[in-house]
Amino acid sequence: MSAYFKPLPNPSLTSRPFWEAAKRHELKLQRCAECGKFVYYPRDRCPDCFSDRLEWRPVSGRATVYSYTVVYRAATRLFADAPYILAVVELEEGPRLTTNLVASPEAMRVGMPVTVFFDDVTPECTLVKFKPA
Amino acid sequence: MSLKRAAAITGLAELKPLKEPGELTALKLIATVAAQAIEDAGLEKRDLDGLLVGVPFSDPGMLYPAVAAEALGMRPRMLNIVDLGGASAAGMVWRAAAAIEAGMCRAVLCVMADLNRLGEQRPPLVSLHREFELPYGNFGANCGYALIARRHMFEYGTTPAQMAEVAVAQRKNALRNPLALFNDRPLTIEEVLASRLIVDPLHLYEIVSPCSGGAAVVVAAPEIARRGPHPPVWLLGAGEYCDHSTITYAPSLTSSSVKAAAEAAFKMAGAAPRDIDLVCPYDCYTITVIVTLEDAGFCAKGRGGPFVMEHDLSYEGDLPCNTHGGQLSFGQAGLAGGMSHVTEAARQLSGRADARQVKNARLAYVNGNGGIMSEQVSLVLERER
Ligand SMILES: [Zn+2]
Numbered sequence: 053m054s055a056y057f058k059p060l061p062n063p064s065l066t067s068r069p070f071w072e073a074a075k076r077h078e079l080k081l082q083r084c085a086e087c088g089k090f091v092y093y094p095r096d097r098c099p100d101c102f103s104d105r106l107e108w109r110p111v112s113g114r115a116t117v118y119s120y121t122v123v124y125r126a127a128t129r130l131f132a133d134a135p136y137i138l139a140v141v142e143l144e145e146g147p148r149l150t151t152n153l154v155a156s157p158e159a160m161r162v163g164m165p166v167t168v169f170f171d172d173v174t175p176e177c178t179l180v181k182f183k184p185a
Numbered sequence: 186m187s188l189k190r191a192a193a194i195t196g197l198a199e200l201k202p203l204k205e206p207g208e209l210t211a212l213k214l215i216a217t218v219a220a221q222a223i224e225d226a227g228l229e230k231r232d233l234d235g236l237l238v239g240v241p242f243s244d245p246g247m248l249y250p251a252v253a254a255e256a257l258g259m260r261p262r263m264l265n266i267v268d269l270g271g272a273s274a275a276g277m278v279w280r281a282a283a284a285i286e287a288g289m290c291r292a293v294l295c296v297m298a299d300l301n302r303l304g305e306q307r308p309p310l311v312s313l314h315r316e317f318e319l320p321y322g323n324f325g326a327n328c329g330y331a332l333i334a335r336r337h338m339f340e341y342g343t344t345p346a347q348m349a350e351v352a353v354a355q356r357k358n359a360l361r362n363p364l365a366l367f368n369d370r371p372l373t374i375e376e377v378l379a380s381r382l383i384v385d386p387l388h389l390y391e392i393v394s395p396c397s398g399g400a401a402v403v404v405a406a407p408e409i410a411r412r413g414p415h416p417p418v419w420l421l422g423a424g425e426y427c428d429h430s431t432i433t434y435a436p437s438l439t440s441s442s443v444k445a446a447a448e449a450a451f452k453m454a455g456a457a458p459r460d461i462d463l464v465c466p467y468d469c470y471t472i473t474v475i476v477t478l479e480d481a482g483f484c485a486k487g488r489g490g491p492f493v494m495e496h497d498l499s500y501e502g503d504l505p506c507n508t509h510g511g512q513l514s515f516g517q518a519g520l521a522g523g524m525s526h527v528t529e530a531a532r533q534l535s536g537r538a539d540a541r542q543v544k545n546a547r548l549a550y551v552n553g554n555g556g557i558m559s560e561q562v563s564l565v566l567e568r569e570r
Contacts, residue, residue: 061315061320062312067316093317119335120335121331128322150431162335163339179321
């Protein structure tokens with residue numbers, strides 16, 4: 053495996069369970085025990101009802117493409133290997149995520165079903181990405 | 186409490202944008218444009234007792250308002266940064282008026298300038314963006330606006346040609362603006378669509394060009410405004426709203442908080458979009474103008490694409506839009522790009538727009554937009570009656 057030079061997340065006390073689950077190839081999100089809503093990115097309080105009773109729950113990994121862009125020229129040299137597909141996907145459970153889609157740009161459509169996969173970019177870090185379902 | 190006619194823009198200045206800043210510094214540009222704006226207002230530096238300043242990306246640092254005040258030799262009774270990205274300039278205008286209305290000060294210098302290069306210190310990213318956006322290559326503004334454009338195309342059938350028309354119409358205005366970065370030739374829709382695809386579906390000519398420059402306005406109390414050398418441009422209404430930072434987590438990619446900001450501004454002004462003679466919407470990208478015109482109420486939601494094709498957005502058209510050329514043709518000198526919409530509206534309403542003067546312009550709508558449709562500030566400005 054060649055060296056990985058792109059930026060990596062530096063998990064916080066709040067977000068560590070998310071990244072630890074990803075490393076085990078599981079997608080887990082916080083769910084608010086008061087109002088039942090799923091939350092992404094990890095928060096300290098529910099952004100809807102402000103409860104601090106957020107519990108980590110596995111989710112399906114099924115999503116649809118809410119929007120996407122094929123980045124031909126990135127704003128940072130860290131992504132000089134463009135083109136890549138940056139997408140916002142909407143999970144079956146509700147929340148939207150910023151992610152990469154690994155697919156042919158010609159096949160991309162808003163609304164298309166996609167499914168999670170786990171990209172072990174370094175021995176320490178796994179990124180959460182999506183591919184056509 | 187309302188800010189309706191609580192203060193007026195009495196002086197304005199902007200520097201001709203430069204692609205290469207040479208040995209200039211942001212502070213030098215701030216000093217230059219500040220002096221011009223104060224002179225334009227017919228005031229002396231000692232008359233200015235408020236300072237609102239933007240922190241330059243090229244020289245970011247803490248406690249910047251005092252740094253700028255000291256460098257300018259000002260002793261303000263009210264000083265602050267306004268950190269709303271592209272909405273900072275419009276945000277400064279109502280904050281200045283509020284400070285004046287509250288009796289804290291009487292004449293506020295609102296100033297920002299920047300260089301088209303990074304200095305020794307890089308503006309830091311907040312940890313959330315480093316953690317959940319940067320690893321996937323969601324960096325800078327291009328990606329976010331491309332996501333908005335793609336979704337707008339999906340929901341409303343907006344076409345690349347309709348988006349391109351925004352750049353084309355504003356270029357026609359820039360041809361009458363000697364300060365604009367791009368004022369040497371007109372653009373066509375075909376040229377815009379033939380320019381390099383940077384972030385699908387946005388082409389090079391649909392994206393602002395970074396440059397070096399600066400802009401400033403003086404916002405003053407009514408009694409000072411009425412003594413100035415130019416007709417005062419009154420703040421009639423202001424509104425501000427924010428519903429996200431990263432566009433991924435916004436309630437919608439295509440319906441923005443421009444709606445809430447504009448509704449508040451029009452309510453305070455006692456006016457409606459149909460009363461407006463001139464619009465100056467923030468235009469970091471072509472799609473930004475389409476979404477802003479929709480959400481501010483100039484056309485129905487989703488109709489922005491057909492709207493820009495059906496109307497003449499030039500200085501001689503039925504809805505003059507960004508008569509300075511917009512940032513797309515004028516250039517974006519950091520936060521000062523956002524100020525260009527305020528200075529242009531004030532220039533038009535004080536009858537000083539020369540070859541691109543909109544005839545009988547009485548009311549202008551200005552929108553400032555920060556980040557990826559994040560911070561929104563709408564202003565309604567009025568010509569002296
Ligand atoms: Zn909740």
